[in-house]
Amino acid sequence: GRGRGRGRGQMTFNVEAVGIGKGDALPPPTLQPSPLFPALERRAAPLPGGEEGEYMLALKQELRRAMRGLPYFIKPGAPRRDIERYSDKYQLSSPVDSAIDWNPDWRRLPRELKIRVRRQRKGRTAPLIPKQHVALDKEETIKKLESLEKKEEEVTSEEEEEKEEEEEGKEEEEEEYDEEEHEEETDYVLSYFDNGESFGPDSDDNGDEAVY
Amino acid sequence: MTQAELRLCSLLLQEHFGEIVEKVGNSLLRTGPRPLRLLVGDTGLLPDQVKKALCVLIQHNLARYEAQPRGSVEYEARSERILRILRYPRYIYAAKTLYGDPGELLVEELLLHGHLSMSRAVARVADRLTETMEDGKTVDYSEVSGTFARLADTHFIQRCPTVPESPRSAKAPAPPAPALAVAEKDMYVVPRPSLVGKGKRRQLCDKEEEGERKAKRQKREEGTSEAPPDDGIYWQVNPERFHQHFRDQALVAAVASRTDQTGGEVVRTMLRMSEVTTASGASHTQPLSSNEIFRSLPAGYNVGKQALDQYLALLADDPLEFVGKSGDSGGGTYTVSILWGELDLHKALASLATSTLEFGSRCARIFRLLLRKKHLEQKQVEDFAMIPAKEAKDMLYRMLSENLVSLQEIPKTPDHAPSRTFYLYTVNMTAAARMLLHRCYKSVANLVERRQHETRENKRLLEKSQRVEAILASMQATGAEAAQLHEVEEMITGPERQQLETLKRNVNKIDASENQVDETIFVLESFIESTMKKP
Numbered sequence: 131g132r133g134r135g136r137g138r139g140q141m142t143f144n145v146e147a148v149g150i151g152k153g154d155a156l157p158p159p160t161l162q163p164s165p166l167f168p169a170l171e172r173r174a175a176p177l178p179g180g181e182e183g184e185y186m187l188a189l190k191q192e193l194r195r196a197m198r199g200l201p202y203f204i205k206p207g208a209p210r211r212d213i214e215r216y217s218d219k220y221q222l223s224s225p226v227d228s229a230i231d232w233n234p235d236w237r238r239l240p241r242e243l244k245i246r247v248r249r250q251r252k253g254r255t256a257p258l259i260p261k262q263h264v265a266l267d268k269e270e271t272i273k274k275l276e277s278l279e280k281k282e283e284e285v286t287s288e289e290e291e292e293k294e295e296e297e298e299g300k301e302e303e304e305e306e307y308d309e310e311e312h313e314e315e316t317d318y319v320l321s322y323f324d325n326g327e328s329f330g331p332d333s334d335d336n337g338d339e340a341v342y
Numbered sequence: 343m344t345q346a347e348l349r350l351c352s353l354l355l356q357e358h359f360g361e362i363v364e365k366v367g368n369s370l371l372r373t374g375p376r377p378l379r380l381l382v383g384d385t386g387l388l389p390d391q392v393k394k395a396l397c398v399l400i401q402h403n404l405a406r407y408e409a410q411p412r413g414s415v416e417y418e419a420r421s422e423r424i425l426r427i428l429r430y431p432r433y434i435y436a437a438k439t440l441y442g443d444p445g446e447l448l449v450e451e452l453l454l455h456g457h458l459s460m461s462r463a464v465a466r467v468a469d470r471l472t473e474t475m476e477d478g479k480t481v482d483y484s485e486v487s488g489t490f491a492r493l494a495d496t497h498f499i500q501r502c503p504t505v506p507e508s509p510r511s512a513k514a515p516a517p518p519a520p521a522l523a524v525a526e527k528d529m530y531v532v533p534r535p536s537l538v539g540k541g542k543r544r545q546l547c548d549k550e551e552e553g554e555r556k557a558k559r560q561k562r563e564e565g566t567s568e569a570p571p572d573d574g575i576y577w578q579v580n581p582e583r584f585h586q587h588f589r590d591q592a593l594v595a596a597v598a599s600r601t602d603q604t605g606g607e608v609v610r611t612m613l614r615m616s617e618v619t620t621a622s623g624a625s626h627t628q629p630l631s632s633n634e635i636f637r638s639l640p641a642g643y644n645v646g647k648q649a650l651d652q653y654l655a656l657l658a659d660d661p662l663e664f665v666g667k668s669g670d671s672g673g674g675t676y677t678v679s680i681l682w683g684e685l686d687l688h689k690a691l692a693s694l695a696t697s698t699l700e701f702g703s704r705c706a707r708i709f710r711l712l713l714r715k716k717h718l719e720q721k722q723v724e725d726f727a728m729i730p731a732k733e734a735k736d737m738l739y740r741m742l743s744e745n746l747v748s749l750q751e752i753p754k755t756p757d758h759a760p761s762r763t764f765y766l767y768t769v770n771m772t773a774a775a776r777m778l779l780h781r782c783y784k785s786v787a788n789l790v791e792r793r794q795h796e797t798r799e800n801k802r803l804l805e806k807s808q809r810v811e812a813i814l815a816s817m818q819a820t821g822a823e824a825a826q827l828h829e830v831e832e833m834i835t836g837p838e839r840q841q842l843e844t845l846k847r848n849v850n851k852i853d854a855s856e857n858q859v860d861e862t863i864f865v866l867e868s869f870i871e872s873t874m875k876k877p
Contacts, residue, residue, distance in 0.1 A: 177851065177854050177855060177858060178858070182435065183854060183857070185435060186431045186432065186435050186857050187431075187850060187853050187854050187857065189430075189431040189434050189435060190430075190431040190853055190856070190857065191853060193430055193431060193434075193450075193453075193454070194357060194358065196454060197358045197359070197454065198358075200454060200455075202359055202363075202398045202401065202402070202455075202456075203358070203359055203360045204359065204360045204362045204363055204391070204394055204395060204398065205360055206360075206361060206362060206391075234397055234401055235576070238502075238576075239397060239400060239407075240407055240409070240415040242378055242393075242415060243378075243393045243396055243397055243400075244393075245390050245393055245394070
């Protein structure tokens, strides 16, 4: 136990050896945690500037900005809104979680990571499976198509075949779709239903805008 | 993994890959390797989201997987690799200084995408370079692939482990460990497909998007009707090699400050000659004869053979032992000592900086004294450092409490009686280094959080300014008058502009600080790693 009674305050080692002389006042005990922002005794040295530093700074911010735009940056799905609006049907919503927007080499990844997107619309499975000329990497193409479907609204089967022929043999997934080309079931341009939520396009080449 | 490291990894993942990846990464880092379903349960995310996040992490070499004997696959996060994200700008800048713009862009593309095949990397870089050139000019693929080959030859990029040839019936075809060993000698072998082509420029029309799409379709139709010739061979950046490069730079700088520019050049030449022949983690380079060195000196330096020998002798005699003489054949062979243990002083200077800032220059004096003399008693410290007893005590205790110095007991009598024991202060390099490193991780994490906070606070203003920029850009494209442009500019008021300015300045300062701290992290990490490698 602590030193109680006789010889209170004695330590196990010779206090003088460490430098606390007899009768020296020890600092008072601390009764609270140390302050969150202790006072700065001296200012920090200035950052090294120079061309190299500036360039690396720009690189860093550019990297951050670029990575946000890549498909590797997974944004959580758009939150469900409280009321279903008519324009929702025609919104080009951002890709839903279950689709993967880039094409990894599936040979290098464990099989279980491959996402089998469930089809919500009827009758899709039938026309696709018997097609032999999609054989190259059938699963991959099907998945591509599925993810494309997610980005669009209802697609009829004729247009699917049309899409397939276009997609065949192409390596990269086509992300931007010309809305006028693949319009279905409405005569209106899709942007007609813009409900003003996204104002102003993201300008891609604003290279000199600092990234925050 | 310390809390500080975990927190930093979390922040880095969140900034660069989003919250979903952050959650998955966090779970893996905190609890170690686990299979998919446990991850799903732990993070509370949808299974598809977790799968996507894992794909991203594996793609960027931030996580790996291993097939377990029972058939399940376990995933593991690689924390040290995640922390490297801080250093990406430094890698890119190094590539720029060594190999110019194509090199810079190649490394940047590889870092952005994790790994890429050569054909894709070259195509992308050529396109990017073409865009920056004037109209009509394009960049040929051969130029870029030449740089790619050079990067591979000097080991700055390496091949990823490949899938074995035979198809496996296992549920999780992972590239097994042996495949990596085989690839060791192939790791830097560049496939030589005939990459013919030029960089393509985006067609600019009125509707830029439409033009973009057209150009993309064009590209795709032309180039890739069948699988590219180097299908399945992927390349990634080799961070170890970059670290070696940084270390060499530090060495050269240290030598140059000891002797002069020429001395630095001599050592740089020696290091360059032994770049690829030195095994990583070796303590010395291969011995190089002074004749060889003389032949390899860069042309601009007219250093005579005699002068070279003098420099080598001078460096070899230097107590810091940068260069060691290892033999006499060929006019004397020399090695460069590259073990970080020898760069004690360099690292000590880093700690010194901390001491100075936190504790003052007198503490730094005590610290340096202890480094030199190894063990000192309390009284001796006061005498040698010429600091009054009270203050010396105070400083020593503070440093002791921060683990920068430690106490060594030397008993005079077998019963270790305190009055009859020597208590010596000493510096334990490794402990001090670890403590400082921990502090560094904490600092960077704090910096990142502060930066995010600043950005969040001004989010509304930032968005507004971005919108105004977009409107201005589109108006300028359609040829609006100056008055209209001015009107739009006015949408951002004066005080708001000032606020934006302040924000920009703060964010830049914080970013620059992060880069700075990362440099210190590099030095400390390399030092600790080298002490762990010692037998």
